[in-house]
Amino acid sequence: MRKGGKMKALARIFLGLVIFDAAVTVPTPEPINYDSEAYDATVEDLDTLYNYENIPIDQAETERVMLSGNRELLTPAPLPGENQEEDEDEESTPRLIDGSSPQEPEFTGLLGPHTNEDFPTCLLCTCIGTTVYCDDHELDTVPPLPKNTAYFYSRFNRIKKINKNDFASLNDLKRIDLTSNLISEIDEDAFRKLPHLRELVLRDNKIRQLPELPATLTFIDISNNRLGRKGIKQEAFKDMYDLHHLYLTDNNLDHIPLPLPESLRALHLQNNNILEMHEDTFCNVKNLTYIRKALEDIRLDGNPINLSKTPQAYMCLPRLPIGSLV
Template structure:
């Protein structure tokens, strides 16, 4: 009986297996790959895939950062984005974030109009050019300024603080302005100043100057009789060139530094000269080798009246001998 039952059960299973439909195989054309979407839909039956499983499968193809956003939801996703941005920003060695550059340091200090000096003028290394900008005052200069040019402007006054704390300043050129007043302390506290050019202005009184100067040009001003203090150039041991033309001077400013090479006094009102103006009358062997260029032409002085005044010089002054 058991054998008969097993035989019948086996026949039923065999019949079911024979009558079950077999899936058709899909043939791909190796050159065109022209399988249709219907064939693929029959082969990959998505209807039987659970919905939650399909979401996870799509999430795996996203970048790792966005995958976390998908899992955390919109609120947590915003936090994750901020963290990613922070991590992508480069840090300094100490862990801090780099600061934005300060344009005041690159473009110099701000003027009274809150405009950087190096945008108004031209700054090249330690040199500042402010020529022909219709300036009526000296702009604030960078601390490292060594050479300052502000020619052909309308500057009328030099204040005591215009060059304050500029310890590297070596040359100032203010040619062709309208300067008529200079504060007594405008230049005196500049330890490195070598060259001062103030020609073509309206200066009536020369302030105290630093003894470090090697070149002075104050030509074409209005110094007159009292515009230069007594012994103004006495301690300037390194002064080589002194230009005082066209100033209505009536005398040669004495004493002159020993190392002076050029003295230009043409077109003034100098009437006389002493025998010890250039030479030492007490020492007949004294020779002043450095002073080779003396200009006195354009003055009412007669050089032939004081021949002993030039005996120590390598060359005679230029001027009238009649």
């Protein structure tokens, strides 16, 4: 037993020496310095300090996505093995946040399409929902409008001409107000192809002739212009079955533009050159029981016409026209 005890003691001593030798040979790690000099250390310095394995650079890259207002959104680039079917040209093209390209002509973006001066319309004007306000901005042309524009106001500017492409493809447009400009010319197709246009206001301009208008209109105001004998096409308002208000005051008209739709409620023709009126202007002389209930507001004051000469012309109306009876 004594011999066995001596062997165990020797074994323990030998094992202790081996452990001690191993502990002495292990290098002591250098402490990490967090003072101000090392706090902004580069990634390469930290890699050397911690002896990290090198990470492939294409996994650490990010691509920049341009936003309106010169902001940038950083998104991680695809990892190796992911779908990368786009060619290099497409990858190098800057993309907006919705994925479209700023070079695309149909792009409207957050600030609307760009004007001829490469300036966004909604930065030049004020866009609230589907309404665009461009009042009093010294504009000489209609600016490019967002495709969803429903109401457009560009009053008190210097616009001289309405081109056929100014409102092209604006299928949601319901109201156009170009009051107090310098408009003297309007292309024939400027308004005709707008499927939902309801209100057209062109008062206080220099318009001599109206183009063909869409039959969807309910409100028309072309007061204080230069419309004369040939300024309004024959039967221009005949098919406007929803037209309620027609304002043609302060022009050079010498006649009432007929026929007028049954839906008409207000007709203002004051301060023109209307000389005469026929018995069938408003009523149907062949049907004495015909009553025109809707037309309650007719203004003919300021014209060289004597309304008392044609009393049969008002028999079907709920109210007499306002004008001279002498």
